[in-house]
Amino acid sequence: GHIVALCNPTSGSIGRMTKKILTSAGILNEVMANTAFLTTDSRNLTKAIKEGEADIVINWQAPGYWPENRDYVDILPLPEEIAPKKELILNVLTFSTEPELAKDFLEYTGIIGRDVFESFGF
Known part of the structure; x- marks a missing residue:
């Protein structure tokens, strides 16, 4: 299986958005049950990918474009009906x-x- 990491909804904006997206999709509890660990923010989600601690995260797109992250991150955009642009x-x-x-x-x-x-x- 894949190692999933998410941001804690109480500590980071991406965590709050992730909770909203997963709740809207009706899969919050299922995904949380299969999440290996929670991070405190977007930066630590990216760090988890770069250090091989996680295979999949839900994060803002922007960090995936940054030069220091490009070689480690594959961006899989979510449809706008699931994750509206801000x-x-x-x-x-x-x-x-x-x-x-x-x-x-x-x-x-x-x-x-x-x-x-x-x-x-x-």
Whole structure:
């Protein structure tokens, strides 16, 4: 069999999303019963794959595109009806120490940033 690792739904955003996806599919209890261990976050899911501690995880797509992970991770996207895409929202914080730089970054992302973010799985 395959070693399954998931993120704990109480400690990480990917854990909460995984619980939501598996609950919606009606297989939460079955999958949890076959899960070898829980991690605390997305980073530790990727680490489990890289170190051979797990064969299968449910994780955000983005880490699979990162150069340090590409050789270890195969991305199997879930259908949008099971795992809807989330919007990435960028804002300038009111307490930013570099508000002009932040605004420049927002302008940059509006021009070519979408392609850059998409290439990294966002």
